[in-house]
Amino acid sequence: MITYIYFIVGAFFNSFAAYLIKISFSNINSxxxxxxxxxxxxxxxxxxxxISFFLAFIxxxxxxxKTNLSVAQPVFTxxxxxxxxxxxxxxxxxxxxxxxxxxxxxxxxxxxxxxxS
Numbered sequence: 001m002i003t004y005i006y007f008i009v010g011a012f013f014n015s016f017a018a019y020l021i022k023i024s025f026s027n028i029n030s031x032x033x034x035x036x037x038x039x040x041x042x043x044x045x046x047x048x049x050x051i052s053f054f055l056a057f058i059x060x061x062x063x064x065x066k067t068n069l070s071v072a073q074p075v076f077t078x079x080x081x082x083x084x085x086x087x088x089x090x091x092x093x094x095x096x097x098x099x100x101x102x103x104x105x106x107x108x109x110x111x112x113x114x115x116x117s
Contacts, residue, residue: 003066010059011079017052019087020045074114078107 024045063072085104088094 014056015083020049
């Protein structure tokens with residue numbers, strides 16, 4: 001049971017880090033622009049993203065200590081995709097289409113199938 005919690009928490013931190021990177025770079029068009037602006041605000045978000053990625057790494061390591069890689073990687077990736085879609089919809093107000101619904105459904109089915117093996 002604890003492994004499932006590690007999966008969910010790790011995938012969430014991974015997805016949240018991607019969200020933080022997305023918002024921190026949303027007004028930056030090039031590397032030179034990032035450097036010239038001094039990126040104080042962006043650096044705080046980037047630091048939070050790195051912390052989030054680190055936490056995802058720790059939880060993924062805990063998952064790997066209890067699960068086969070052939071199961072852990074697909075499930076972790078699918079859960080991360082699930083959280084990215086949810087974050088994109090609710091925090092970034094990105095449009096939702098029937099393709100997302102079908103994709104989420106297939107992700108959930110895939111997680112159930114892979115986690116039972």
